[in-house]
Amino acid sequence: MTTKDVIEKIGLRSLSKFEHRDVDGVFVSDMLSDVMAGAKSGNLWVTVQTHKSIVPAANLVDVSAVIITSGKNVPQETIDLANQHNIAILSTDLPSFELVGKLYGLGLVSS
Amino acid sequence: MSECRHRWEMANIQFGFVVFEKCSHCNNLRTYFSLEDTWDEYREGDCQWSIVENAQTFRFDLKCRDCNRLETFEDLMGLLYCTSCQPECEVEVLRKKFEAEKTWILVAFGFLPRAKTNPIPQHKLDILTDYFNQRRDTSRSKVKIVSFNLIGDLLSRCRGEFIHDVGMLSQEPEERKPLL
Numbered sequence: 168m169t170t171k172d173v174i175e176k177i178g179l180r181s182l183s184k185f186e187h188r189d190v191d192g193v194f195v196s197d198m199l200s201d202v203m204a205g206a207k208s209g210n211l212w213v214t215v216q217t218h219k220s221i222v223p224a225a226n227l228v229d230v231s232a233v234i235i236t237s238g239k240n241v242p243q244e245t246i247d248l249a250n251q252h253n254i255a256i257l258s259t260d261l262p263s264f265e266l267v268g269k270l271y272g273l274g275l276v277s278s
Numbered sequence: 279m280s281e282c283r284h285r286w287e288m289a290n291i292q293f294g295f296v297v298f299e300k301c302s303h304c305n306n307l308r309t310y311f312s313l314e315d316t317w318d319e320y321r322e323g324d325c326q327w328s329i330v331e332n333a334q335t336f337r338f339d340l341k342c343r344d345c346n347r348l349e350t351f352e353d354l355m356g357l358l359y360c361t362s363c364q365p366e367c368e369v370e371v372l373r374k375k376f377e378a379e380k381t382w383i384l385v386a387f388g389f390l391p392r393a394k395t396n397p398i399p400q401h402k403l404d405i406l407t408d409y410f411n412q413r414r415d416t417s418r419s420k421v422k423i424v425s426f427n428l429i430g431d432l433l434s435r436c437r438g439e440f441i442h443d444v445g446m447l448s449q450e451p452e453e454r455k456p457l458l
Binding site for chain 1: 443
């Protein structure tokens with residue numbers, strides 16, 4: 168499954184410019200330190216955090232995309248930074264719990 | 279000499295806080311790792327230390343899955359993302375140089391003031407670089423971790439971004455302040 172598949176099947180909004188890539192599992196956390204310690208390459212990172220620091224954290228651990236939940240407004244500086252570095256920032260109005268249920272329904276699990 | 283190619287994984291992970299404190303007497307800054315969320319002020323000789331920042335973070339060691347070699351990183355305060363704030367900074371020069379190779383530059387900070395005279399050794403930075411590259415699909419991009427000493431005299435004007443859990447809840451973009 169790729170980021171393109173996930174976007175289409177769940178109806179996510181793409182906020183940044185990026186190349187689609189394979190998705191491998193899901194990581195849910197609102198703490199950067201948690202992500203740095205536990206997320207794996209290819210994971211979808213589900214969070215409500217929108218601060219620009221999510222971009223270097225996402226890049227450091229090579230997640231396939233960051234999905235911002237609950238319709239949070241993402242600052243332009245976060246999107247600009249993601250655009251510079253080919254980091255996928257996606258968003259949804261769904262709360263994290265509901266999004267995770269849908270991702271699980273697609274066969275994605277924590278890894 | 280070991281011929282192991284080392285496949286690193288995190289070990290001894292501890293979640294806690296990085297504390298930045300400043301003395302109102304000598305104006306010195308020092309940082310340390312604490313397992314507790316502390317905001318205490320205290321006196322030490324002529325110095326009066328107050329906490330100016332307190333960010334959630336974690337510390338870890340790296341252990342080789344194959345040969346069990348353990349490399350400790352208790353001296354690593356955190357990683358900083360370069361924001362290209364000063365064109366003459368050596369980190370920015372490196373960032374530009376490696377950009378075409380899709381290699382991200384991150385700056386490793388040790389705890390202050392000790393790190394100014396005893397920076398994290400290069401072999402540890404190389405191990406950190408190896409570890410984070412082993413965690414990623416390097417056909418897409420890589421990371422390279424360098425010492426904060428490269429920032430040199432420009433440190434007081436650095437506006438890089440620590441990858442720490444601080445200021446994450448603010449909805450308003452803040453004017454970027456000097457790092458230290």
